[in-house]
Amino acid sequence: xxxxxxxxxxxxxxxxxxxxxxxxxxxxxxxxxxxxxxxxxxxxxxxxxxxxxxxxxxxxxxxxxxxxxxxxxxxxxxxxxxxxxxxxxxxxxxxxxxxxxxxxxxxxxxxxxxxxxxxxxxxxxxxxxxxxxxxxxxxxxxxxxxxxxxxxxxxxxxxxxxxxxxxxxxxxxxxxxxxxxxxxxxxxxxxxxxxxxxxxxxxxxxxxxxxxxxxxxxxxxxxxxxxxxxxxxxxxxxxxxxxxxxxxxxxxxxxxxxxxxxxxxxxxxxxxxxxxxxxxxxxxxxxxxxxxxxxxxxxxxxxxxxxxxxxxxxxxxxxxxxxxxxxxxxxxxxxxxxxxxxxxxxxxxxxxxxxxxxxxxxxxxxxxxxxxxxxxxxxxxxxxxxxxxxxxxxxxxxxxxxxxxxxxxxxxxxxxxxxxxxxxxxxxxxxxxxxxxxxxxxxxxxxxxxxxxxxxxxxxxxxxxxxxxxxxxxxxxxxxxxxxxxxxxxxxxxxxxxxxxxxxxxxx
Numbered sequence: 001x002x003x004x005x006x007x008x009x010x011x012x013x014x015x016x017x018x019x020x021x022x023x024x025x026x027x028x029x030x031x032x033x034x035x036x037x038x039x040x041x042x043x044x045x046x047x048x049x050x051x052x053x054x055x056x057x058x059x060x061x062x063x064x065x066x067x068x069x070x071x072x073x074x075x076x077x078x079x080x081x082x083x084x085x086x087x088x089x090x091x092x093x094x095x096x097x098x099x100x101x102x103x104x105x106x107x108x109x110x111x112x113x114x115x116x117x118x119x120x121x122x123x124x125x126x127x128x129x130x131x132x133x134x135x136x137x138x139x140x141x142x143x144x145x146x147x148x149x150x151x152x153x154x155x156x157x158x159x160x161x162x163x164x165x166x167x168x169x170x171x172x173x174x175x176x177x178x179x180x181x182x183x184x185x186x187x188x189x190x191x192x193x194x195x196x197x198x199x200x201x202x203x204x205x206x207x208x209x210x211x212x213x214x215x216x217x218x219x220x221x222x223x224x225x226x227x228x229x230x231x232x233x234x235x236x237x238x239x240x241x242x243x244x245x246x247x248x249x250x251x252x253x254x255x256x257x258x259x260x261x262x263x264x265x266x267x268x269x270x271x272x273x274x275x276x277x278x279x280x281x282x283x284x285x286x287x288x289x290x291x292x293x294x295x296x297x298x299x300x301x302x303x304x305x306x307x308x309x310x311x312x313x314x315x316x317x318x319x320x321x322x323x324x325x326x327x328x329x330x331x332x333x334x335x336x337x338x339x340x341x342x343x344x345x346x347x348x349x350x351x352x353x354x355x356x357x358x359x360x361x362x363x364x365x366x367x368x369x370x371x372x373x374x375x376x377x378x379x380x381x382x383x384x385x386x387x388x389x390x391x392x393x394x395x396x397x398x399x400x401x402x403x404x405x406x407x408x409x410x411x412x413x414x415x416x417x418x419x420x421x422x423x424x425x426x427x428x429x430x431x432x433x434x435x436x437x438x439x440x441x442x443x444x445x446x447x448x449x450x451x452x453x454x455x456x457x458x459x460x461x462x463x464x465x466x467x468x469x470x471x472x473x474x475x476x477x478x479x480x481x482x483x484x485x486x487x488x489x490x491x492x493x494x495x496x497x498x499x500x501x502x503x504x505x506x507x508x
Contacts, residue, residue: 010323037346038263039181045272047185054188055339062329063146063307066292070308073227074293075235079244081285085278087248093274096261098419101502103262112351119426120494122355129351132255135407140340142400143333144390153310169387172337195328203287209316220297238467246471249412250405255343345375406471410436413479422497428486436478443470
């Protein structure tokens with residue numbers, strides 16, 4: 001009992017420190033949308049790098065990734081730690097830099113605002129926001145599910161799943177309504193550094209206990225010799241490429257990541273973060289995923305529905321250190337969750353509430369207060385619904401996360417074409433965005449089975465295309481639809497093809 005109290009005390013103390021940082025940030029935050037959502041576009045290299053890093057340190061990466069390495073082999077490092085890191089870094093610069101220039105010129109806060117202005121279409125703005133919020137829901141749920149599992153594993157089941165999931169839900173609601181982007185970015189930086197340091201200490205501690213990396217690898221080779229070869233089993237070339245591309249493309253369209261493209265302080269900041277990103281990713285994912293793989297060889301038993309990282313730490317490190325690492329993992333999940341809810345609230349108020357209520361062009365104190373209330377209520381409702389869903393939704397963290405990644409990934413090519421090809425038309429954007437979402441959705445949700453029963457015919461769709469995932473095929477479908485429909489349709493009268501011309505924007 002005393003041990004459980006110590007573990008929960010460490011986790012709780014960390015959450016109190018994070019909340020204190022949010023209070024300080026609240027006192028320094030201007031009461032403007034640009035400052036609340038984007039920290040007045042002033043983030044420097046270190047803060048932008050680590051707020052992006054910590055925002056992505058979710059339950060998917062810290063628990064789901066090691067779990068997959070434990071069950072299928074360490075090639076997950078190649079998918080997430082190398083290929084995904086490099087692809088996202090390139091997209092960060094290619095798309096992020098252009099978004100930063102466009103956002104600086106026009107004052108955009110959300111992706112929907114940027115696209116809606118270029119194509120003169122409120123419906124497009126609403127569709128992009130609705131799609132983004134739809135896929136954000138399972139990813140927020142993933143953090144709550146991961147938090148619940150972490151607390152169960154840390155306390156040996158003494159604290160039930162719903163308490164851990166409910167605790168992080170309450171915390172992130174309080175934090176988001178209080179701190180805004182400035183507080184989120186500050187705590188993200190602390191959380192990223194904290195987690196990066198802890199995972200290397202954990203690696204050193206476990207390896208020291210088992211006799212070093214050589215002994216751990218020899219044990220893995222003896223128990224799972226297939227883990228020491230490249231490829232095989234789950235890791236087909238199609239799976240590796242499909243997953244790496246889908247994750248990188250999906251991350252680029254995550255609301256909480258995409259908005260950070262608008263928040264950079266300068267062009268130099270973007271260039272530095274783009275260059276440093278793959279290094280930072282490898283520094284975290286290699287030790288975390290190798291701990292998962294080595295655990296398989298060391299005979300570590302993972303409880304059903306549990307996670308390998310708490311299990312291996314419980315086996316080889318003292319309880320207080322295991323609690324500290326779980327606190328770091330909880331911090332990673334919180335930094336993802338608070339960023340998601342903050343960005344989601346901006347999409348809700350600016351891209352749904354404003355256009356749908358006809359207040360898109362209003363700007364006064366009463367409107368700001370009303371939107372603030374809508375945003376806060378929306379955060380509470382969204383977080384509560386995802387918490388309830390986390391209690392009943394089956395599936396592993398990797399499955400849930402991969403589904404959301406691929407859903408967001410369908411937006412990337414239409415957005416890239418809009419930014420760089422003036423020939424993109426409003427009709428082409430609608431076709432690319434809606435068409436790819438429908439294609440992917442038919443493979444994810446049980447709609448096809450229901451339709452088959454109604455019409456009495458076999459409408460089953462293939463789960464994969466010669467080994468390629470529906471997510472990657474959907475990306476190609478979106479690209480084809482956007483280009484083809486744009487070529488055969490005329491621009492709408494409301495379009496502004498010069499909206500993304502940025503040659504006169506000061507870049508540094």
